Amino acid sequence: MSKCNLNNLADTIYKELKNYSEDVTESVKKITEEVASDLVKRTKEDAKIGRRKGKYKKAIASKTKYENKYKKIKVWYVKQPEYRLAHLLNNGHRTKNGGFVKGDNHITKNEKIAVKELESKIEEVVKSGY
Numbered sequence: 433m434s435k436c437n438l439n440n441l442a443d444t445i446y447k448e449l450k451n452y453s454e455d456v457t458e459s460v461k462k463i464t465e466e467v468a469s470d471l472v473k474r475t476k477e478d479a480k481i482g483r484r485k486g487k488y489k490k491a492i493a494s495k496t497k498y499e500n501k502y503k504k505i506k507v508w509y510v511k512q513p514e515y516r517l518a519h520l521l522n523n524g525h526r527t528k529n530g531g532f533v534k535g536d537n538h539i540t541k542n543e544k545i546a547v548k549e550l551e552s553k554i555e556e557v558v559k560s561g562y
Contacts, residue, residue, distance in 0.1 A: 452561055459557040461504040463550065468494040468506035471546040475508070478538035480521065488514045488521070508543075 436444040472494050479489045491514035498505040510518045524535035 455562045456557055457502055459562055460554055461499075463553045463557065464504050464506055467546050467550045467553070468508065470549070471508055471542055474542045474545065475538055478536070478542060480536065480538075488517050491515070 472492055476489050476492050479492065481489060488510070491511040492508075493511055494506050494508045496504065497507045509515065518539065520535075522535050522537055522539040525533055527533060
């Protein structure tokens with residue numbers, strides 16, 4: 433924090449708030465990157481290999497959809513052509529013989545963990561300022 437006189441008070445407050453905002457934004461971007469990579473890792477660990485020799489597991493990824501000075505959006509996804517399996521493995525599905533394969537909720541479970549982790553880390557950064 434810098435010293436100022438009464439004439440420069442508004443400018444000083446503006447500069448300090450701008451610095452705080454930039455520090456928090458950079459920290460949140462880093463946290464977003466970390467949480468997204470952890471989500472991919474945990475989802476790959478929980479996904480079953482099955483008879484397809486791990487193709488679904490290898491297709492799980494994340495990418496940066498949008499980024500500017502103030503915002504970063506990461507997206508978790510399953511690459512082609514394995515993306516068709518994601519909801520079936522997560523939620524369960526019917527078999528061709530009329531049976532039912534129960535879903536393992538590997539996406540839903542890890543998404544909830546990632547959201548809680550992201551919220552707590554962002555809250556910590558906003559309180560500490562860096």
